[in-house]
Amino acid sequence: MGNPIISIKNLWKSYGSKAVLKGIDLDIYPGQVIGYIGPNGAGKSTTVKILCGLISDYEGQVFVKGLNLKDNALAVKSTIGYIPELAELYDVLTPVEFLTLMAELYNLDKHIALERMAKMLAAFGLQANINDRMDTFSKGMKQKVLITSGLLHNPDIIILDEPLSGLDANSVIIIKELISKLAKEGKTIFYCSHMMDVVEKVSDRIVLINEGTVIANGSFEELQQQQGNESLEKIFAHLTAKESLSDAADQLMSAFD
Amino acid sequence: MNIINTILLKLVLLPGVLYKKMGVNLAHLKAILTAKLIMDDRRPNGFQQMQQKRRKNPVRFATVSTMFVAVLIGSFFLLSFKFGDNYITHFSLYFSFYISFLASLLISDFTSVLIDIRDNYIILPKPVSGQTFVLSRLLHILIHVCKITLPMAVPAIVYLSIKLGWVAVAAYLPMIIMATLFTIFLINAIYILILKLTTPQKFQNIISYIQIVFAIFFYAAYQLMPRLMNNVRVAHYDISSSTAWFFVPSYWFSAGWQQLYHFAASAQLSVFLALSFIIPMASLWVVIKYFAPAFNQKLSLITGSTGEAATASIAGKPQKTNPSSYSEWLANIFTKRGAERMGFLFTWKMMLRSREFKMKVYPAIGYMIVIIVLMNLNMKNASFSDVAAQNAQGKTTVLLILYFSNLIIISALAQVTLSEKFKAAWVFFVAPVKTPGNLISGAVKACIAQFYFPVAVATLIVLTALGGARVVPNVLFGVANCLLITAVSAYISANKLPFSAPPNNKAGSGGFLRVISVMVIGTTVGALQYFLYDITAVIVILTLLSGGAAWFVFDGISNFTWIKVFSRYEDS
Numbered sequence: 013m014g015n016p017i018i019s020i021k022n023l024w025k026s027y028g029s030k031a032v033l034k035g036i037d038l039d040i041y042p043g044q045v046i047g048y049i050g051p052n053g054a055g056k057s058t059t060v061k062i063l064c065g066l067i068s069d070y071e072g073q074v075f076v077k078g079l080n081l082k083d084n085a086l087a088v089k090s091t092i093g094y095i096p097e098l099a100e101l102y103d104v105l106t107p108v109e110f111l112t113l114m115a116e117l118y119n120l121d122k123h124i125a126l127e128r129m130a131k132m133l134a135a136f137g138l139q140a141n142i143n144d145r146m147d148t149f150s151k152g153m154k155q156k157v158l159i160t161s162g163l164l165h166n167p168d169i170i171i172l173d174e175p176l177s178g179l180d181a182n183s184v185i186i187i188k189e190l191i192s193k194l195a196k197e198g199k200t201i202f203y204c205s206h207m208m209d210v211v212e213k214v215s216d217r218i219v220l221i222n223e224g225t226v227i228a229n230g231s232f233e234e235l236q237q238q239q240g241n242e243s244l245e246k247i248f249a250h251l252t253a254k255e256s257l258s259d260a261a262d263q264l265m266s267a268f269d
Numbered sequence: 270m271n272i273i274n275t276i277l278l279k280l281v282l283l284p285g286v287l288y289k290k291m292g293v294n295l296a297h298l299k300a301i302l303t304a305k306l307i308m309d310d311r312r313p314n315g316f317q318q319m320q321q322k323r324r325k326n327p328v329r330f331a332t333v334s335t336m337f338v339a340v341l342i343g344s345f346f347l348l349s350f351k352f353g354d355n356y357i358t359h360f361s362l363y364f365s366f367y368i369s370f371l372a373s374l375l376i377s378d379f380t381s382v383l384i385d386i387r388d389n390y391i392i393l394p395k396p397v398s399g400q401t402f403v404l405s406r407l408l409h410i411l412i413h414v415c416k417i418t419l420p421m422a423v424p425a426i427v428y429l430s431i432k433l434g435w436v437a438v439a440a441y442l443p444m445i446i447m448a449t450l451f452t453i454f455l456i457n458a459i460y461i462l463i464l465k466l467t468t469p470q471k472f473q474n475i476i477s478y479i480q481i482v483f484a485i486f487f488y489a490a491y492q493l494m495p496r497l498m499n500n501v502r503v504a505h506y507d508i509s510s511s512t513a514w515f516f517v518p519s520y521w522f523s524a525g526w527q528q529l530y531h532f533a534a535s536a537q538l539s540v541f542l543a544l545s546f547i548i549p550m551a552s553l554w555v556v557i558k559y560f561a562p563a564f565n566q567k568l569s570l571i572t573g574s575t576g577e578a579a580t581a582s583i584a585g586k587p588q589k590t591n592p593s594s595y596s597e598w599l600a601n602i603f604t605k606r607g608a609e610r611m612g613f614l615f616t617w618k619m620m621l622r623s624r625e626f627k628m629k630v631y632p633a634i635g636y637m638i639v640i641i642v643l644m645n646l647n648m649k650n651a652s653f654s655d656v657a658a659q660n661a662q663g664k665t666t667v668l669l670i671l672y673f674s675n676l677i678i679i680s681a682l683a684q685v686t687l688s689e690k691f692k693a694a695w696v697f698f699v700a701p702v703k704t705p706g707n708l709i710s711g712a713v714k715a716c717i718a719q720f721y722f723p724v725a726v727a728t729l730i731v732l733t734a735l736g737g738a739r740v741v742p743n744v745l746f747g748v749a750n751c752l753l754i755t756a757v758s759a760y761i762s763a764n765k766l767p768f769s770a771p772p773n774n775k776a777g778s779g780g781f782l783r784v785i786s787v788m789v790i791g792t793t794v795g796a797l798q799y800f801l802y803d804i805t806a807v808i809v810i811l812t813l814l815s816g817g818a819a820w821f822v823f824d825g826i827s828n829f830t831w832i833k834v835f836s837r838y839e840d841s
Contacts (some may be wrong), residue, residue: 055473064394089396100390105304116300119397145311 023072034224045201093167103146118165133212151178171202211246274306299406336420343421364519373483440529454552485635612711633680656735671747672791686765687772694769706829712767745833756822
């Protein structure tokens with residue numbers, strides 16, 4: 013397998029007295045699609061923020077391409093393409109203006125950047141809108157610009173946080189195809205999502221975290237062998253739900269009585 | 270980008286070599302600033318929003334009008350040359366005005382410009398160094414400030430060149446630049462301090478309250494200045510007579526000007542001249558070098574997972590069962606069971622919790638209080654003894670207080686239908702509410718209960734204490750009339766469901782008209798009451814009639830049908 017591209021060793025992070033990550037250990041290899049899943053508050057977005065260099069006061073060690081994240085934050089950031097969950101962008105700008113800024117921040121040559129963004133936006137069917145202000149865009153259109161901004165500098169590692177939200181069915185297919193093609197090119201994909209059916213299909217390896225620790229780590233087939241031949245949704249429920257979920261549904265129904 | 274931005278951008282990027290030495294990536298810096306300036310062109314900033322509240326300029330003329338208003342404000346600062354005996358006093362006051370005005374402006378713009386939380390997701394994950402990021406913010410603020418300060422300095426330049434010649438102007442320029450730099454870093458330091466002392470959640474609330482206090486303070490200063498000008502002691506004050514001033518930064522800049530303009534072999538003045546250069550430069554260096562990394566860290570927390578952690582800990586606490594029994598008590602008195610009471614309680618809570626609402630309404634209430642206080646001060650020879658004696662002067666005072674206190678509620682009524690989160694009002698539209706008027710009258714009553722009721726009670730107590738029991742019927746009559754005026758104006762204009770319309774649409778534009786009409790009607794009714802003042806029986810009967818009419822109008826509001834309410838949304 014060679015050297016891991018991302019190596020997380022005994023990662024701890026607390027907010028005040030509340031520990032969110034309690035010793036995460038994880039090695040990720042080039043070309044893998046990692047499905048990073050867990051219930052709300054499990055520590056998924058904290059892990060992502062640490063990987064993206066947004067949080068630096070963590071304990072433990074994170075190596076990306078052999079570089080310690082703490083000492084080489086900028087070098088690490090240049091190899092990562094981050095596509096955040098919320099459609100956070102400067103929406104009074106046009107896609108071209110926004111993406112030009114992104115390209116500049118990644119030290120990308122302007123002509124290459126313009127050519128790439130034109131191609132990518134056209135592939136998303138946005139060629140007619142490249143000079144419109146994004147405040148008029150739908151959620152899906154903004155998400156497409158955001159995805160473009162994360163891929164523009166051709167990063168080796170791509171972190172996607174719920175990338176399909178707001179996209180229509182056809183765009184979802186494009187993104188799923190794109191993920192597997194990027195992985196074939198040797199890119200590493202870190203895919204965070206609550207949509208178990210998508211994670212099940214796109215991931216080579218699934219990492220399930222709960223309450224700040226990794227509780228399952230392996231391919232979907234491996235998880236099935238350990239947990240019984242079930243869908244990822246069921247496996248997820250077995251491993252993370254404290255009480256039976258169908259009991260919860262019963263309780264909801266009994267509220268009417 | 271417009272030409273002003275292009276020129277300013279070129280100017281701030283001139284010390285590129287220096288920036289590089291601080292570890293800044295120039296290409297990144299330029300890219301971020303370009304994007305930020307384009308964004309500024311396309312949305313109104315805090316200063317322009319402030320003007321927009323008063324008069325409805327379309328945003329595209331905002332840059333020109335901002336500069337024009339800045340020239341006017343700069344002319345206003347020239348008043349400081351009327352105070353005191355010598356230039357060092359004049360300039361101390363001038364720089365005090367300048368620094369505090371700029372600080373108030375920056376505090377509001379920092380929340381919209383510097384604390385753009387989207388930066389956390391857009392810029393911070395990119396390979397941009399902390400120094401570059403912080404410097405881009407500082408330079409952005411600097412450019413932004415220049416667009417205001419340059420026109421603001423023009424009146425003083427003109428004045429000085431006429432009065433003292435070009436040497437005075439040459440001495441003024443470096444000082445105004447240093448004062449500007451000093452203010453920028455002062456605010457930056459305050460921000461960092463607040464971020465250190467408090468949680469990011471409370472941060473924006475604290476900033477909002479500071480802004481509100483500043484706004485009211487300036488309004489009061491603006492109103493008070495002309496009165497002070499005629500004061501002999503103030504006119505001949507010499508600032509150097511008190512050593513306490515030596516610790517005030519505006520004095521340093523003033524002394525610095527004095528020393529540059531007319532060099533004196535004074536060690537003291539030379540020290541202040543040196544301070545006026547060293548302090549701004551040193552603070553620039555400290556902020557970039559030491560505060561920058563910690564600042565970014567804290568900023569990323571403003572939207573970070575602390576939010577989740579905080580909610581989790583709140584969920585762990587036992588729920589308060591009866592959070593506001595006072596409001597429920599009021600609701601039980603003033604509203605009908607059902608939709609109206611629900612509208613009342615909902616509006617009550619929203620008004621107390623929505624920062625947006627408070628930011629718009631509290632300053633307006635502050636202005637009104639300043640006006641009311643000054644109005645009473647301005648009446649020559651008015652005194653408490655007049656109120657006690659109930660002579661003509663005392664009666665006028667009572668009536669003025671009664672009818673002008675009604676102004677307090679106007680902005681609250683105008684704002685209560687508006688919210689950034691207006692889309693959340695879908696709940697009212699999908700719920701099976703038979704007559705939406707109930708929600709509206711509940712909201713109107715909540716405004717009255719929260720803003721007018723305490724004032725009315727206080728007025729009643731104070732005036733009764735001063736004038737004795739005989740003023741009570743007149744006070745009650747005044748209160749009843751105010752309620753009637755409010756009810757009628759609400760019937761005509763306030764009208765949409767609470768917090769259900771986007772801000773800055775046509776709904777807010779009638780504000781000035783509303784103030785004027787309430788003042789005119791109030792004055793007319795007040796004048797009529799003056800003639801009936803001593804005929805207690807008539808006052809009592811009219812109080813009942815007026816109160817009944819108010820009740821009738823409120824009932825009318827609560828009967829608004831869906832058809833009527835919908836029609837209010839269609840034309841906006």
